Every structure is written in structure tokens, then in C-alpha cells.
Amino acid sequence: MYLEIDYYVLLQKFLVVFVCFALLWKIIRYLLNLLNMEKDPVIVLVTGAAGQIGYALAPMIARGVMLGPDQPVILHMLDIEPSKEALEGVKMELIDAAFPLLKGVVATTDVVEACTGADIAVMVGGFRRKEGMERKNVMSKNVSIYKAQASALEEHAAANCKVLVVANPANTNALVLKEFAPSIPEKNITCLTRLDHNRALGQISEKLGVQVNDVKNVIIWGNHSSTQYPDVSHATVTTNSGEMSVSKLISNDQWLKTQFITTVQQRGAAIIKVRKLSSALSAASAACDHIRDWVLGTPQGTWTSMGVCSDGSYGIPAGLIYSFPVTCAKGEWSIVPGLKIDEFSRTKMDATANELMEEKSLAYSCLEE
Numbered sequence: 001m002y003l004e005i006d007y008y009v010l011l012q013k014f015l016v017v018f019v020c021f022a023l024l025w026k027i028i029r030y031l032l033n034l035l036n037m038e039k040d041p042v043i044v045l046v047t048g049a050a051g052q053i054g055y056a057l058a059p060m061i062a063r064g065v066m067l068g069p070d071q072p073v074i075l076h077m078l079d080i081e082p083s084k085e086a087l088e089g090v091k092m093e094l095i096d097a098a099f100p101l102l103k104g105v106v107a108t109t110d111v112v113e114a115c116t117g118a119d120i121a122v123m124v125g126g127f128r129r130k131e132g133m134e135r136k137n138v139m140s141k142n143v144s145i146y147k148a149q150a151s152a153l154e155e156h157a158a159a160n161c162k163v164l165v166v167a168n169p170a171n172t173n174a175l176v177l178k179e180f181a182p183s184i185p186e187k188n189i190t191c192l193t194r195l196d197h198n199r200a201l202g203q204i205s206e207k208l209g210v211q212v213n214d215v216k217n218v219i220i221w222g223n224h225s226s227t228q229y230p231d232v233s234h235a236t237v238t239t240n241s242g243e244m245s246v247s248k249l250i251s252n253d254q255w256l257k258t259q260f261i262t263t264v265q266q267r268g269a270a271i272i273k274v275r276k277l278s279s280a281l282s283a284a285s286a287a288c289d290h291i292r293d294w295v296l297g298t299p300q301g302t303w304t305s306m307g308v309c310s311d312g313s314y315g316i317p318a319g320l321i322y323s324f325p326v327t328c329a330k331g332e333w334s335i336v337p338g339l340k341i342d343e344f345s346r347t348k349m350d351a352t353a354n355e356l357m358e359e360k361s362l363a364y365s366c367l368e369e
């Protein structure tokens, strides 16, 4: 039998298959390119960058610890004239470390240059209490620093800049910043209590002999000071038999209500006593945790603690920068609603709120002078 081959149809079919494969290959290459495409760099401002925390924090940011391993960054580092040379030294070391994610470093004593374009501002610079100084003198110096830097951020940072105040008194510095940068959304101004939160996780994990990442949902309420209230009423530990309450596992209410609380409250002072320097390593790490969770989200079923502007939740006066349990998603934090508060917790939460009200009055009286 004679089989007639239609070469024309065969050629047509071959061409259709060839074009389909070429198109498919183009689509695959486009998708691969998308995956490999570098994100635009994020500008991160660190004030007080020549100090102890700044020195620990800058390399963490440049390594991607704060914003993730695929997020390029440009560091803007600010310090004051007497620290200018030390700041230049930090810049030299950052260049020498050849961090692949670090796309630029600005080291400056000019607050406008430092704030320009900042997407994230980590405010570590401030005036530290020196021996024999009155609380009011320290407050007065910090109020004027934070008032000036608020205006610079408001005028020169990115419109949606996220601000984290680390420098003490952290909550009240953040409050002053909020008052003097009214065009920065209130929700974008926060202060660091994540270090206290992490310290609480650490204490529980040590006490129970469990991995720290199996402990979750401790809370730091209030001020980053010795009146803060570290609360484990809602904290749990992941065990082989599921989630167990920390209070039940520890089964020592006395320890939880006394020693545990004072250890966390006094931890900063204890570290300064032995190191003769601040807890720079853990503060820098906590600052990265704070921003990372804020930008990239808290893990499912887990909350963290952040100093944020109170909306009146849990009876805390609206407008105060107070540490609450929060969850974060899509770059926004939300206060965890509806937690049961017993009488013991209520008293502690109010005491730290009262201290913040006093600090607020002191800050305002400094502004009037």
C-alpha cells in the first residue's frame, strides 16, 4: 500500500510545536528572572551609630538579619561631632566586611542628610544619664534631641517611614517624636520592648530547661523601665503532648510573681553592672527582631511585645506609648484583643502606665522651659 505523506501539513505541525516550545521557554526564563531579580534597596537610618548598640546593629542590618536575606539595604548612620571619627571607622569596617546586601553607606553628622529618604529609622542616639545627674536634666536633653530629629524625619524621611526608638527613656522619646512629627502616621512610631520580651522568654526557657523557641506569648506591658510588667499568664510551651501553660508547668506562683518579674525588670542594670557597658548585643538583636516582625509579620499563633501608641485598649490612656502584646501582618501591628486580665496584672499594668504619665508631664515641663 502506498502511503502519501503531506509534507506541507507536517511542516505546519512542526512549526506550531516549535513556536509553542519557544514561547514556553520565554515564559520560564521570564519567571526565573523575576525570581532572581534584586529588590530595590531599603534605606535604614541608625542614629547613635558610633555607640555600643550601633556597632552591633549595623553589621546585623547589612547581613540581612533585620529585613531578610534577599533585601538589599543602604545604611544611613548618624552621630554627633565628637563621635565623627569613630563613625567613620564603623563605615570603613562595613566596607571591609564586603556584605553582598549592603548597597551603600552614609556616615554623617548632618541630621538632614541622615534622614533623607529613610524607609526605616532606628533611633539609638540620645543622651545617657551620668553619675549625679537629675532625672529632669536627662529628660530635658533627650526631649530637645527627639524634638529636632522628629522634624528632620517628618521633612526628609520617606512618607511611610517606620520608626523604632531604642534610646532611653525609650517610650517617652517616642512620645516626643510622635508629638513633633504629626505628619508621620502614629502607627509608624514605636519603641523597643522586644529586648524585655526576649529576656522573659530566656528566663522561662532556663527555668523549665526547654528550648527558647518552644516558649511563646509572654507579654511586656508598659514602660521600658523597672516598672515594666513581664506577664506569663497567657504564655505557653510546645511539648510532645501539645501546648502547655507556662504557669502550670512552672507551678510556682511565688517565683513567677516575684523573682521572675524583678529579674526581667532589672536585667539591663545587671548587665551594665558586669559589662560596664550596655547590653548592646541583645539590644541590637532585639531591634532586628522588632523591625523584622513588623515588616514581614509575626509567626502564626504568636505575638510579640512592642511599645506602640495606645488606642485605649486594656484601659491604658490613649496616646501613651505603652508596650502591648501585638501581632503583625502586611507591615501593620495590631494589639492582641480580649485577653483576660486578673487583679494582680491590673495593678502592675496601671503602675507602669502611671510612671509613663509622670514621664510625659516631665517631658512637657521640659518643653515649656
Ligand SMILES: NC(=O)C1=CN([C@@H]2O[C@H](COP(=O)(O)OP(=O)(O)OC[C@H]3O[C@@H](n4cnc5c(N)ncnc54)[C@H](O)[C@@H]3O)[C@@H](O)[C@H]2O)C=CC1
Pocket (backbone or CB within 6 Å): 047, 048, 049, 050, 051, 052, 053, 054, 078, 079, 080, 083, 124, 125, 126, 127, 128, 145, 165, 166, 167, 168, 169, 170, 192, 193, 195, 196, 224, 268, 277, 278, 279, 280, 283
Ligand atoms: N530600649 C532598650 O531595650 C534599650 C535601650 N538602650 C538605650 O539605647 C541607647 C544607646 O545605648 P548605647 O549604644 O549603649 O550607648 P552609647 O553611649 O554607646 O551610644 C550612644 C551614641 O549616641 C550618640 N548620640 C548622642 N546624641 C546624639 C544625637 N543627638 N544624635 C545622634 N547620635 C547621638 C553618641 O555620640 C553615641 O555614639 C541608650 O539610651 C541606652 O540607654 C540600651 C539597651 C536597651
Ligand SMILES: O=C([O-])CC(=O)C(=O)O
Pocket (backbone or CB within 6 Å): 168, 195, 267, 268, 269, 271, 272, 278, 279
Ligand atoms: O539603661 C540602659 O541603657 C540599659 C537598658 O535599657 C536595657 O538593657 O534594657
